Amino acid sequence: MSNDDIILKVEHLSMKFGGLMAINDFSFEAKRGEITALIGPNGAGKTTVFNCITGFYKPTMGMITLRQKSGKEYLLERLPDHEITKTAKVARTFQNIRLFSGMTVLENLLVAQHNKLMKASGYTVLGLLGIGGYKAESKRAIEIAEHWLEMADLIDRADDPAGDLSYGAQRRLEIARAMCTEPEFLCLDEPAAGLNPSESLTLNKLLRSIRADSGTSIMLIEHDMSVVMEISDHVVVLEYGRKISDGTPDHVKNDPKVIAAYLGVEDEEVEEVIATVESLEGGENA
Numbered sequence: 613m614s615n616d617d618i619i620l621k622v623e624h625l626s627m628k629f630g631g632l633m634a635i636n637d638f639s640f641e642a643k644r645g646e647i648t649a650l651i652g653p654n655g656a657g658k659t660t661v662f663n664c665i666t667g668f669y670k671p672t673m674g675m676i677t678l679r680q681k682s683g684k685e686y687l688l689e690r691l692p693d694h695e696i697t698k699t700a701k702v703a704r705t706f707q708n709i710r711l712f713s714g715m716t717v718l719e720n721l722l723v724a725q726h727n728k729l730m731k732a733s734g735y736t737v738l739g740l741l742g743i744g745g746y747k748a749e750s751k752r753a754i755e756i757a758e759h760w761l762e763m764a765d766l767i768d769r770a771d772d773p774a775g776d777l778s779y780g781a782q783r784r785l786e787i788a789r790a791m792c793t794e795p796e797f798l799c800l801d802e803p804a805a806g807l808n809p810s811e812s813l814t815l816n817k818l819l820r821s822i823r824a825d826s827g828t829s830i831m832l833i834e835h836d837m838s839v840v841m842e843i844s845d846h847v848v849v850l851e852y853g854r855k856i857s858d859g860t861p862d863h864v865k866n867d868p869k870v871i872a873a874y875l876g877v878e879d880e881e882v883e884e885v886i887a888t889v890e891s892l893e894g895g896e897n898a
């Protein structure tokens with residue numbers, strides 16, 4: 613794989629909280645234009661990895677390199693979190709919904725573009741009144757917002773308060789809001805949590821269309837295996853802060869170490885799980 617194909621390279625990442633090694637020498641690569649899923653049992657360290665990538669935590673050790681389409685590289689562990697968003701162009705959503713529920717759906721998407729609009733105003737009242745690039749930029753901000761409302765199947769709800777949307781629609785609005793910042797790398801923390809099956813399908817459609825239309829690379833933490841196996845190009849599995857598997861959804865799904873981790877079996881029983889999986893596979897192939 614050439615360097616151009618890789619958007620994110622995590623090397624020997626470790627994160628210690630007091631005496632607890634939450635992440636231990638963890639390395640993986642995410643390919644440009646792909647959907648990469650980070651999975652693992654509760655407490656495996658997935659959110660900690662996300663927090664290191666997005667600048668909420670500074671890792672104890674390791675390197676996190678983001679390479680943009682232009683070839684520009686950023687060492688994320690050295691950047692303050694606002695620079696990770698603004699300059700490196702990494703956007704994220706959170707496990708719990710963080711919308712402005714009293715604002716309309718459209719307003720939520722315009723607020724996300726506030727920095728860009730203020731810059732176009734030159735930070736002056738005259739600028740805000742339309743002298744200079746502000747008018748053109750605000751027109752573009754509305755176009756971008758409308759585009760992502762269409763993609764998220766929310767255009768008919770543009771003028772409704774965000775708090776009136778169903779849970780699944782609010783999750784899609786959060787993703788649309790992140791996309792309005794035009795990220796190169798989008799990190800989604802459990803986007804399918806709490807969704808019903810039909811909302812999960814709409815989410816899958818949105819994520820696929822982001823991958824196809826915008827070229828944005830996506831990384832997600834997800835417990836819902838129907839979403840992970842359905843839409844991911846690449847799955848990385850963590851257990852107790854260490855990587856135990858890395859590959860295509862099919863590879864990971866059949867990896868005895870992953871099965872053992874999810875079943876919660878002890879290390880000494882992994883061999884037994886491997887033997888069982890192999891005998892089942894033998895049966896299927898017979």
Ligand SMILES: Nc1ncnc2c1ncn2[C@@H]1O[C@H](COP(=O)(O)OP(=O)(O)OP(=O)(O)O)[C@@H](O)[C@H]1O
Nearest residue numbers: 629630632634652653654655656657658659660661
């Ligand atoms: N700020 C913190 N201070 C101390 N310990 C922490 C902190 N954040 C996470 N941990 C610990 O690090 C380990 C990994 O937690 P993390 O939240 O990253 O796991 P996770 O895989 O995201 O779990 P879940 O699937 O339940 O969200 C856990 O043992 C957790 O208690």
